[in-house]
Amino acid sequence: MKPRVSLDLAGIAESLKSGAIKSVYVLTGAGASTGAGIPDFRSPGGMYDSLRPELITATKAERKRMRRDPINVVMKDMFFQNQFPYLEVRRPFILGTQQQQWKATLSHWFMRFLEEEALLKRVFTQNIDGLDYQTGISKELVTNVHGSLARVSCEGCGEEMPFDDFCAKVRTNVKDIYKTDPSAPAESSNINCPRCNRPLVKPNTVLFGSSLPTEFFEQTADLEQADLLIVAGTSLVVSPANAVVQMVPRDCVRLIVNKETVGQDLGIQYGKGATRDVWAGEISCDEAFLELIKLLGWQDKVRKIRHLLPESNQAMTKDL
Ligand SMILES: [Zn+2]
Incomplete structure (x- = not known):
């Protein structure tokens, strides 16, 4: 005892x-x-609740899904179908992490x-x-x-990418739906995996459904x-x-x-x-x-x- x-x-x-x-x-x-x-993803008033699907690069059907439940932004099947909801919603969180904003x-x-x-x-x-x-x-x-968030790999093949290299891609390839970064591109484009060439590179946070x-x-x-x-x-x-x-x-x-x-x-x-x-x-x-x-x-x-x-x-x- x-x-x-x-x-x-x-x-x-x-x-x-x-x-x-x-x-x-x-x-x-x-x-x-x-x-x-840190921006909170879950609580009332958090990032998901203020989500505006109309600003996200997505189809009508995908936007409807996000409107029904914002958690769809981090669902595995959504990510494999369209990477931009995840990347565009998380852009400031990813870049803020690199800059040790928090x-x-x-x-x-x-x-x-x-x-x-x-x-x-x-x-x-x-x-x-x-x-x-x-x-x-x-x-x-x-x-x-x-x-x-600070470790990056391909969701498809597992290939890792240095965090700073990934952040450089996020800065130039992912649009800023929050309109706080004037240097962000107007349209989003793929970040391809250097190994399998699929656009599945992301921070290795666990997607819902994985x-x-x-x-x-x-x-x-x-x-x-x-x-x-x-x-x-x-x-x-x-x-x-x-x-x-x-x-x-x-x-x-x-x-x-x-x-x-x-x-x-x-x-x-x-x-x-x-x-x-x-x-x-x-x-x-x-x-x-x-x-x-x-x-x-x-x-x-x-x-x-x-x-x-x-x-x-x-x-x-x-x-x-
Ligand atoms: Zn890959």
């Missing part, structure tokens, strides 16, 4: 300091990147700090923004469950060693990533960092019924990790990288 942890942030910090918790796994979702100001948040840095303390075993991220890597976290500790990268299934195998699972900024509704909460041992502490309570249907318990689950409360991911940073005495780590944080996080940490 593991030493009893008091079921709050202070208890978790105490157990991390004492060595009672040694193996930490993290599952992140969109909420971990919110502080970076900065890693305190939530991402907290994972890096866990690695520095030899506590981090793995981060499973459902985010495609690649912000984790900005912190210098070891690449082999990050699993991109839904792929990553199977997930096999690494997810391989890398969940050691979750049985987990002492602590941190679930941050995800509503736990997308499988199979949400199954991570059930793959940890029965005595593994699960910390839920999300403004709303989530995962009750997966067995996460809140309030008096909780025996090993801790909810950080109605605060943002960055606020919760800042709280943990203070409890752990890791303020110095933040001071060193404060200038790299997004503005929202700089404001939060000015009195640190």
